[in-house]
Amino acid sequence: MTEPLTLLHQIAGLDPATVTLQLLTPFATLGGAVVTCRTFYTEVRWLRADAETRVSLEQSRRIRRTWRLLAPQVGLAVTEPARPGRDGRPAEPKVRLPRIKVHADEFGVTVTATTLPTIGREAWQDAADDLRNAWGMQRMKISQPKPGSVVVRGFRREPLDTPLPSPLVRDDGAPAVEPGSLSCRDDVLLGQDEDGHPVRLNLAAGAHGLIAGVTRSGKSVTVNTLLAHASLMRDVRLVVIDPNLAAAAPWWITAHRVSDTTHPDQASELLAEIREEMHRRENLFWTARTDKITEFSPELPLLVVVIDEVAHYTRHTDRKARERFEAHLLAIASQGAKYGVRLWLITQKPSAEVLTTALRTNLSTRICHRVDTTEDYLHLFPDGRDLDITAADRTLPPGVAITSTPGTPTPVRMRAVHLPTEACWRINDTLTTTGHQVRPLPGTTDFTKAA
Numbered sequence: 398m399t400e401p402l403t404l405l406h407q408i409a410g411l412d413p414a415t416v417t418l419q420l421l422t423p424f425a426t427l428g429g430a431v432v433t434c435r436t437f438y439t440e441v442r443w444l445r446a447d448a449e450t451r452v453s454l455e456q457s458r459r460i461r462r463t464w465r466l467l468a469p470q471v472g473l474a475v476t477e478p479a480r481p482g483r484d485g486r487p488a489e490p491k492v493r494l495p496r497i498k499v500h501a502d503e504f505g506v507t508v509t510a511t512t513l514p515t516i517g518r519e520a521w522q523d524a525a526d527d528l529r530n531a532w533g534m535q536r537m538k539i540s541q542p543k544p545g546s547v548v549v550r551g552f553r554r555e556p557l558d559t560p561l562p563s564p565l566v567r568d569d570g571a572p573a574v575e576p577g578s579l580s581c582r583d584d585v586l587l588g589q590d591e592d593g594h595p596v597r598l599n600l601a602a603g604a605h606g607l608i609a610g611v612t613r614s615g616k617s618v619t620v621n622t623l624l625a626h627a628s629l630m631r632d633v634r635l636v637v638i639d640p641n642l643a644a645a646a647p648w649w650i651t652a653h654r655v656s657d658t659t660h661p662d663q664a665s666e667l668l669a670e671i672r673e674e675m676h677r678r679e680n681l682f683w684t685a686r687t688d689k690i691t692e693f694s695p696e697l698p699l700l701v702v703v704i705d706e707v708a709h710y711t712r713h714t715d716r717k718a719r720e721r722f723e724a725h726l727l728a729i730a731s732q733g734a735k736y737g738v739r740l741w742l743i744t745q746k747p748s749a750e751v752l753t754t755a756l757r758t759n760l761s762t763r764i765c766h767r768v769d770t771t772e773d774y775l776h777l778f779p780d781g782r783d784l785d786i787t788a789a790d791r792t793l794p795p796g797v798a799i800t801s802t803p804g805t806p807t808p809v810r811m812r813a814v815h816l817p818t819e820a821c822w823r824i825n826d827t828l829t830t831t832g833h834q835v836r837p838l839p840g841t842t843d844f845t846k847a848a
């Protein structure tokens with residue numbers, strides 16, 4: 398039979414070598430282009446990476462390079478029995494390895510591997526310690542999100558131990574976000590979980606929340622994140638009630654309404670106004686033919702009501718005043734969300750005496766920094782014993798919290814975003830210079846009306 402190249406040679410009068418060269422040239426050019434693109438991509442990735450990601454990139458190159466050698470050593474290779482060759486003599490046994498793709502990030506590497514007949518998740522789990530040592534990782538996490546592949550996450554650094562700066566400020570502490578450039582539809586970055594995944598909150602889509610933690614647990618820093626975002630959102634009005642004037646201090650001159658009252662009755666007055674506003678908004682349901690407000694604007698803002706040290710009012714010695722306050726609180730917690738109100742309660746002790754079960758049930762976002770007792774913690778997370786570490790654990794460091802949000806209802810450990818109070822003052826300066834000042838700094842007033 399005539400070879401195709403010889404046939405071409407006969408038709409075109411070319412010798413087979415020239416024909417081969419001419420046929421292969423486009424493929425070689427394409428191959429060269431692919432290699433160039435890859436190198437270019439690798440270079441760009443390297444140049445754009447921060448110092449920690451570059452260390453991980455180096456590691457991921459080493460993992461790829463040494464995989465052929467390492468996989469059989471850690472039991473992640475299958476040796477197929479040698480079959481007799483054509484000449485009847487046994488051929489070399491074939492060793493098959495899982496194919497791997499390695500991705501680097503600031504915490505370490507993610508290796509996605511194909512499974513082989515006897516090498517599934519269990520085999521990877523058995524090899525985890527050896528891989529951790531060989532790859533120089535602190536911790537390995539193995540999962541199988543879908544049949545046919547295993548995902549191995551190697552952590553060189555623990556996300557929970559890694560400080561997470563706020564996207565609202567630059568490295569030098571200067572504000573990075575213009576007032577009014579955010580909207581309540583934008584996600585608020587609360588922190589990162591133990592796998593390094595972001596934990597986000599959406600004020601427009603979400604509902605009410607709670608932030609708990611004993612003193613020096615990192616509660617105020619997390620409250621800063623909430624208040625700073627709310628202040629920078631053009632379609633949010635911030636209402637703060639704070640008997641200690643701690644969380645509210647930087648926002649005193651720019652929040653829509655603010656109170657440092659220590660008596661529940663005065664706090665109740667402000668809550669009664671919120672309820673009146675809810676009542677006014679009822680008319681919108683008829684005109685918009687809806688049963689909840691989902692679109693917000695500067696004319697129809699989302700009302701974010703933050704009450705710091707809520708126990709100060711709910712455990713007040715004046716029983717009647719305390720009950721009036723609790724009645725308002727419960728009405729807003731159970732009804733407010735559909736009228737565009739988001740209630741956020743802050744407490745050192747999230748016990749049943751401070752927050753009734755009816756109230757707690759309505760607080761769907763829960764951020765629990767270190768608390769005093771397991772009972773306090775379990776009041777917030779009734780199934781929380783399943784976690785390796787609870788928020789009552791003495792070892793929970795400042796800035797780490799157990800968190801659940803409507804997006805991630807199963808509680809996770811989270812390293813909260815670090816937004817120090819000094820940065821909040823600077824954000825407030827920007828708000829003031831761009832005309833967002835509502836009132837002067839306080840004298841001895843305990844209740845100030847918005848201008």
Ligand SMILES: Nc1ncnc2c1ncn2[C@@H]1O[C@H](COP(=O)(O)OP(=O)(O)OP(=O)(O)O)[C@@H](O)[C@H]1O
Pocket residue numbers: 560561610611612613614615616617618619795796797812813814815816
């Ligand atoms: N997310 C965080 N990342 C890094 N460090 C943090 C974080 N949160 C808190 N810290 C550290 O812990 C310290 C105490 O935090 P914070 O002031 O928020 O505690 P607190 O629970 O509000 O205490 P207090 O009730 O005394 O104000 C901070 O000064 C800071 O050094």
